[in-house]
Every structure is written in structure tokens, then in C-alpha cells.
Amino acid sequence: MRLGGNTDWMVEVKNGGELQEAISWAARHELPVIVIGGGSNIIWRDEGFRGLMIRNKIMHYQEQAVPGEPTAIYVTVGAGENWDDIVARTTIQRLTGIEAMSLIPGTAGATPIQNVGAYGQEIADVLVSLEAYDTKTEQFVTIMASDCGFGYRTSRFKTTDRGRFCITQLKLKLTYGNPQPPFYPGVQHFLDDKGIVNPTAQTIRDAVMAIRRTKLPDPEKIPNCGSFFGNPVLNEDYSTGMLANYPTMPRWGCNNGKVRIPAAWLIEQAGFKNFYDQETGMATWAMQPLIFINKNAKFTSELFVFRQKIIDIVKQKFGIILEQEPDILP
Numbered sequence: 416m417r418l419g420g421n422t423d424w425m426v427e428v429k430n431g432g433e434l435q436e437a438i439s440w441a442a443r444h445e446l447p448v449i450v451i452g453g454g455s456n457i458i459w460r461d462e463g464f465r466g467l468m469i470r471n472k473i474m475h476y477q478e479q480a481v482p483g484e485p486t487a488i489y490v491t492v493g494a495g496e497n498w499d500d501i502v503a504r505t506t507i508q509r510l511t512g513i514e515a516m517s518l519i520p521g522t523a524g525a526t527p528i529q530n531v532g533a534y535g536q537e538i539a540d541v542l543v544s545l546e547a548y549d550t551k552t553e554q555f556v557t558i559m560a561s562d563c564g565f566g567y568r569t570s571r572f573k574t575t576d577r578g579r580f581c582i583t584q585l586k587l588k589l590t591y592g593n594p595q596p597p598f599y600p601g602v603q604h605f606l607d608d609k610g611i612v613n614p615t616a617q618t619i620r621d622a623v624m625a626i627r628r629t630k631l632p633d634p635e636k637i638p639n640c641g642s643f644f645g646n647p648v649l650n651e652d653y654s655t656g657m658l659a660n661y662p663t664m665p666r667w668g669c670n671n672g673k674v675r676i677p678a679a680w681l682i683e684q685a686g687f688k689n690f691y692d693q694e695t696g697m698a699t700w701a702m703q704p705l706i707f708i709n710k711n712a713k714f715t716s717e718l719f720v721f722r723q724k725i726i727d728i729v730k731q732k733f734g735i736i737l738e739q740e741p742d743i744l745p
């Protein structure tokens with residue numbers, strides 16, 4: 416977002432030893448620590464950070480056969496690797512499992528934090544385990560995917576254990592061969608338009624990249640941090656009630672009688688489509704109102720005012736409270 420104050424201290428770490436050393440240095444100086452990857456999903460407060468910011472630069476890539484499963488492979492990646500580089504590298508080898516998560520900005524190590532996902536795939540589907548430094552026990556630990564508390568855009572690292580684990584490595588299980596349908600509707604439309612019937616992982620990656628490039632602003636050029644809110648999950652009864660007033664409201668079912676509503680649709684209906692707010696200098700992205708862009712805001716406090724305007728009107732109109740996706744730090 417190109418907003419927020421500075422940090423007092425910053426260090427880049429390239430391996431587990433350097434990470435441990437940086438954390439003990441901060442402890443000796445009684446400073447709080449924040450570990451970041453690419454910083455693409457963080458909103459920094461105006462006050463800045465009176466502590467040590469550790470930038471994860473742990474690089475590593477290794478493939479390993481899966482015993483008894485000739486069509487599968489384990490891929491171990493360092494937390495500091497650029498996520499899209501990993502997707503490109505595995506896709507080119509005809510491995511399927513993460514190709515729909517192409518072009519998501521940031522590092523591999525951040526993907527489990529909010530269970531990153533896009534176009535029908537999420538990291539929880541392919542993660543076997545991760546390695547992390549546990550700042551509570553001061554030990555390196557292996558955490559199995561089943562113990563990560565994954566949910567829709569969430570995990571234990573974002574909730575109960577926020578800030579406790581510094582992720583150093585991921586172990587993914589990918590499969591050789593073509594991805595299998597059903598594909599995410601937007602991707603299927605793209606394939607239909609091009610007359611593609613039996614897509615490879617590379618075809619899906621190309622489709623996703625083309626779709627994303629038309630819909631999403633490039634954070635290098637236009638300050639943004641991706642989707643600003645998660646898609647709200649409602650009781651089926653509540654959403655059926657809403658349909659009476661909004662018969663064209665998009666929605667899709669999740670488990671146990673719950674229904675998900677696109678936050679973008681709610682924001683649009685609340686009057687914030689392609690909206691520029693003169694008071695704060697913030698705007699919604701013309702192609703996707705769920706993305707906030709910084710046109711000429713100077714302070715994070717202005718972003719917060721803009722955010723509250725949208726939350727308040729959506730709540731007033733639909734009785735739904737939107738929940739923010741990017742992390743606010745410190």
C-alpha cells in the first residue's frame with residue numbers, strides 16, 4: 416500500500432541459524448520481532464515498528480520421489496523463495512497441484528499463514544508439512560498440514576498461534592500429469608473460449624495469468640495488497656432471505672448449510688464500484704472492487720477511514736460485517 420511508518424531494525428536471514436541468531440539478538444535487546452516475506456499482504460501502521468523486522472530470504476528447492484507412488488513427487492522449498500517462481504518451476508515439469516495459484520505475490524513461506532488460494536486450489540491441498548522456528552519453545556519444529564488448523568483463508572498461524580512460528584521450509588506433494596476438471600468457472604470459460612479441451616498444468620497457469628492480468632493491479636505499479644476482505648460465510652436461511660431482495664445475488668454453498676457471498680458483490684451493491692474517495696485518497700480498483708488501491712493517500716489512518724466507510728455501508732445495507740484479509744502490523 417506504500418503507507419505506514421518505518422521499522423527501527425531490519426535484517427534479512429538466509430538460513431535457520433541466522434533466523435535463530437536474529438531472534439536471540441532481539442530477545443537480548445528486549446525488542447519485539449516480526450517475520451515477513453515479500454510484505455504484499457501487510458498494512459503497516461503509521462506509528463512504525465519499534466522492534467526487529469526479519470525478512471525471510473531462506474532459499475531452497477529440492478525434489479524427492481514419493482515411495483510407492485511413481486506419479487507423485489515431494490517438493491521441498493525454502494520459505495524465502497518467490498511463490499510464483501515455484502509455481503513456474505513445477506508447472507514446466509508437468510507437475511499439477513499449484514498451477515491455479517499462479518501470480519500470487521509474495522513468498523512460499525507466507526502461503527500457509529492465510530492458506531493462500533485461488534481459482535479452486537489452496538496450499539492446504541498440497542502441503543504435507545512445514546518446518547518452523549517456534550519462538551515459544553525456542554526450537555525448530557515440523558508441523559504436519561493436518562495440524563495447521565487450515566480453513567478458508569485462515570490457519571492457526573493467523574489465529575491462535577499468530578506470530579509464534581517463523582516458517583522456514585514447506586514440503587509439498589505434487590502429481591505428474593494433467594489437472595483434472597471441474598475447473599474454476601472463470602478458468603473453464605477461458606478454456607472454452609480458446610477451444611482447449613484437455614489442459615495441461617501449463618495451460619491452466621497460462622489461463623490464470625491471463626485472467627489475473629486483466630483483473631488485478633500489479634502491486635509494483637499500483638499500490639495495493641490484493642483482496643481487502645474475505646468472502647463472508649452466511650447461514651443458508653439468511654442468504655435465502657437476501658435473495659428475495661436481490662434475486663441475482665451470486666452465492667455458492669460450502670459445507671454444513673453455510674453459503675458464501677462474494678464480498679466484491681456486496682461492495683459493488685453498496686455503491687463503491689470504481690470509487691475514488693477524495694477525503695482519503697483511496698479508491699477501489701475498477702475491475703475488482705474488492706481491491707483497494709492507494710491513489711494519493713499519505714497515511715494508513717486514511718486507509719482505515721476509507722475501510723470503515725465501506726464496512727459501515729455494507730453493514731447498514733445487508734447486516735453483514737466484512738472481515739479484513741491483510742494483516743495490520745505491528
Ligand SMILES: Cc1cc2nc3c(=O)[nH]c(=O)nc-3n(C[C@H](O)[C@H](O)[C@H](O)COP(=O)(O)OP(=O)(O)OC[C@H]3O[C@@H](n4cnc5c(N)ncnc54)[C@H](O)[C@@H]3O)c2cc1C
Pocket residue numbers: 449450451452453454455456457471494519520521522523524525526528529530531532533580581582583631632633634639640641642742
Ligand atoms: C495483487 C495481489 C493479488 C493477490 N492475490 C491473492 C490470491 O489470489 N490469493 C491469496 O490467497 N492471496 C492473494 N494475495 C495476498 C498475498 O499475495 C498472500 O497473502 C501472500 O502469501 C503474501 O506473501 P508475502 O511473502 O508477501 O507475505 P507478507 O505480506 O510478508 O506477510 C503476510 C503475513 O504472513 C506473515 N509471514 C510471512 N512470512 C512468514 C514466515 N516465513 N513465517 C511466519 N510468518 C510469516 C507476516 O508476518 C504477515 O503476518 C494477493 C496480494 C496482492 C498484492
